[in-house]
Amino acid sequence: MVRILEVELVQSDLDAGMSVSAIGRKYGVHHETVRRFIKRNSFEDYVAFDEIEYHAIPPVLLADCFHIDSPYKVVPNEPVCEYVMRNFNVDMPGITSLADDYRSDLEREALSQFVADHSPDDLNNAALTEYRHIVHYIYKHYGGFDNFRAYHNISVPLVEYTSSLNRSYFARMGHRFESMLHKSFQVIGSPVSTTYYQDGCLPDFVLEDEWLDAKLSKSTAFNRGCKTIEKYTRHTDYLTLIYAIDDMPDDDIPDLPEGVRLVHVFDYFPDISPGLRDEIQTLIDEVSARKGRTVKTA
Template structure:
């Protein structure tokens, strides 16, 4: 014997049938608000509206849409976004008496696959990328960012999956911007070092045996500025290899990357923020704010498309 709650909902189905309502297609008869209210009552009692119809005796118990039917509820736009075809989705939900939650759960793997297809379409449409750079892609299709990161981990890994050299994506304009940021960081670091150690203690024109560090402090500490933490770890970077044999003390400060310090061959590689306490002690809070703003800008502009 059915519970009182089920009997009440069976009676509701009887009333709708008597009113000539097609109970398998509620949205053709009722506004969305009322449809949702009815389906929620069934969800609380039966687990789903469709299960309520099954127990009433109207529907077969295997009423689940196929992947192809679900895929028809979505489409990939010209700018490679996956959007819902609301008319198709509503029709499918009505056909199988699915709640919004059930529809989302069933469609999630289909939507994920469609985002992968969208990324693939973007890649194939723009290859060999002669007219647009990686930075341009990020600006033109920002909605692809999180899906590339979730699917591949990073844009560079996407390129690796397609066996495409990363250098192809670094345009002259992008390299120029990275170079300008690098020079800005070097200049700002010089101002910070001067504020901390004093004008006479910071030498910006030091040369020794072919070495040209960005700064030498108090005649013994060699300091080099790198825009990105990753630059130091790049095998093409020879700074440590070249300077270490001659420097009594070598330090490298960077603006972009993890705050976790590195130590390579005894050389301290640190985020510029380690200098903030010394600046504050010197009363130069405005330099801290200026560098924080710069670091935020660098991180934002290079978050997705790696700064070289």
């Protein structure tokens, strides 16, 4: 249950040696909410986010908290993470943050393994989109497919390749739309997290206790292969899917679980800047033309 944060109570918790994460769990709010509350109220004795406790975790132990699993995905090493949480008073988001450099190294290693295990002819969109996290790693560490191809000396285009041309195009546009949403959050000053990970879930954005995911088309969330709603609602009570293209009548939308919203990008950001709105509208128009159909836009 969410409780209201009060200065005296939170100060008392800090004086008792509670970490920011523990205080967040106590009051039923995200640790970033607690951190902002502390900064807003100028707590004098505040020690930044578990600093003392976290520094006691041996680096070699942090490095072992993540590993590469069979589909080239960097995931928590659960026995090690459980040991660290039990003995160092840290939660999983804290481990994820502290081990960020180690995870990044593993993600780049996973990409190298992926390239080594596939012939150039197999490095097409079909191979990439089988593993959504591979595309995420490429954009995270190389900024896009072109830099990734250049680094690994791949001459065959990964994105627009033979029969996978259309699917790869829409995947690329989906990532571009996600980047536009990130820019929109930055413009309005919303402190969203883009690196939150929990039990196999990697939402595009986390804003306090709300998870948000970008969907290029309204219908994407209901494709047979899309498990976003099913997976994410196991871990959050508030899930918002922000889409660009309205390609599905409202009457065809299945009943959504409580706490799940499906919102058009211009409804979510009604006061977006004209320049950014035009940029998003251009993407909508281009993708709609590629789909070969007339779709509703805001």
